[in-house]
Amino acid sequence: MDTTAAATPEPIGWAGRIGDFIPLAIVNLLLTIVTLGIYRFWAKTRVRRFLWERTSFMGEPLEYRGRGIEKFIGALIVFAVLIVPLVGFSLFAGAAIARGDIGTVILLYTVLYFGLLYLLGVGLYRAQRYMFSRTAWRGIRGGMAHGGWRYGLLYLGMLLLQIVTLGFASPYVSTRLWNAQMNDASFGSAAVVADAEWRPIYGKFLFAWLGALVIYILTFVFMFMSFRSELGMFVPGAPPPTDPTAAFGFILKLYGLLIGAAILISLLLLSYHAALVRELFGKTRIATLGLHFDATTGDFLKFFLGNIAIVVLTLGLGYIVLPFRVWGFYASHLSTVGTLDVDLLMQTSLAGPMQGDGLADAFDASSF
Numbered sequence: 001m002d003t004t005a006a007a008t009p010e011p012i013g014w015a016g017r018i019g020d021f022i023p024l025a026i027v028n029l030l031l032t033i034v035t036l037g038i039y040r041f042w043a044k045t046r047v048r049r050f051l052w053e054r055t056s057f058m059g060e061p062l063e064y065r066g067r068g069i070e071k072f073i074g075a076l077i078v079f080a081v082l083i084v085p086l087v088g089f090s091l092f093a094g095a096a097i098a099r100g101d102i103g104t105v106i107l108l109y110t111v112l113y114f115g116l117l118y119l120l121g122v123g124l125y126r127a128q129r130y131m132f133s134r135t136a137w138r139g140i141r142g143g144m145a146h147g148g149w150r151y152g153l154l155y156l157g158m159l160l161l162q163i164v165t166l167g168f169a170s171p172y173v174s175t176r177l178w179n180a181q182m183n184d185a186s187f188g189s190a191a192v193v194a195d196a197e198w199r200p201i202y203g204k205f206l207f208a209w210l211g212a213l214v215i216y217i218l219t220f221v222f223m224f225m226s227f228r229s230e231l232g233m234f235v236p237g238a239p240p241p242t243d244p245t246a247a248f249g250f251i252l253k254l255y256g257l258l259i260g261a262a263i264l265i266s267l268l269l270l271s272y273h274a275a276l277v278r279e280l281f282g283k284t285r286i287a288t289l290g291l292h293f294d295a296t297t298g299d300f301l302k303f304f305l306g307n308i309a310i311v312v313l314t315l316g317l318g319y320i321v322l323p324f325r326v327w328g329f330y331a332s333h334l335s336t337v338g339t340l341d342v343d344l345l346m347q348t349s350l351a352g353p354m355q356g357d358g359l360a361d362a363f364d365a366s367s368f
Helices: 018-032 041-055 069-101 103-132 149-164 170-182 199-234 246-282 295-313 315-334 358-361
Strands: 055-057 062-063 135-137 140-144 185-187 188-195 284-286 289-293 332-339
Touching: 018 041, 018 315, 041 055, 041 062, 041 069, 041 315, 055 284, 069 103, 103 140, 103 149, 103 185, 149 170, 170 188, 170 199, 170 246, 199 246, 246 284, 246 289, 246 295, 295 315, 315 332
Parallel strands: none
Antiparallel strands: 055 062, 062 135, 135 140, 140 185, 185 188, 188 284, 284 289, 289 332
């Protein structure tokens, strides 16, 4: 029985101010440009340290112990490990193409594709492992039990399941991957336990999936019915349009219709996404201390619209404040439920990685 269900949620403390973050983000951006991207490893470290220090857990601030040099070394190792096989692959594939051996080329690209997906899964796990190991609270740090190689196989299998089921397995895949990562984690001597379930949120997912299908069908029917006269201008041998702007107008309306459909589908999926995040956090606990996430669909809508507005109105430069907004959004909606016996909390015996989340960085999938 869940003893934390009747307890009152205690909000996670969040004291971040956007005015304090912007100067840091601007300096990070300028130094990253000047160093041709090399400084980004130190930039991410500074951002994480800023966010962690302004987040308190049970009244005590978090501490980020990662270093930029660790992330830089991790990236160099990944580059050295990946570049040699990829160069060899390119040479071998080029030779096969020259021989006209199409079967070998297809096999090679298939192996490469699934191999990269496997490594992406490994990278995501190892990035999480690195952040757990570099996060401390009252001197106690986190950790994860494995190196991520087994998780990579699970990640690849879940992606294949997504393809085979045409996306119908999404809730199962999301909860299974979350549980796999969290159940390998610990905070000090306290184990993290996650038992998120896909069944309670499947109704919202199915509604969104079917709604998206209906929207796409109606969109293409409307396109065909509305634009069938204009479609003739693209038929080979057809006379050119009398109005030189007709083709441009047709393409503009086409993109407008598709973008409108995409917005409607995103709104449908937002309700499912909010339910998914609440399920993931709500079914995760650290020993006897549970978590609670209270963001609604409306909260997510305002959050995403705000992000889009910032990026669009600043011509893209506003992306530098998105890490602050993402972390702040989740921190302000996250609470703890129940209690944790701090006196019994010991330092973890799990060894932390020596280098940063380089594999996830290589796939541009590293958080913050």
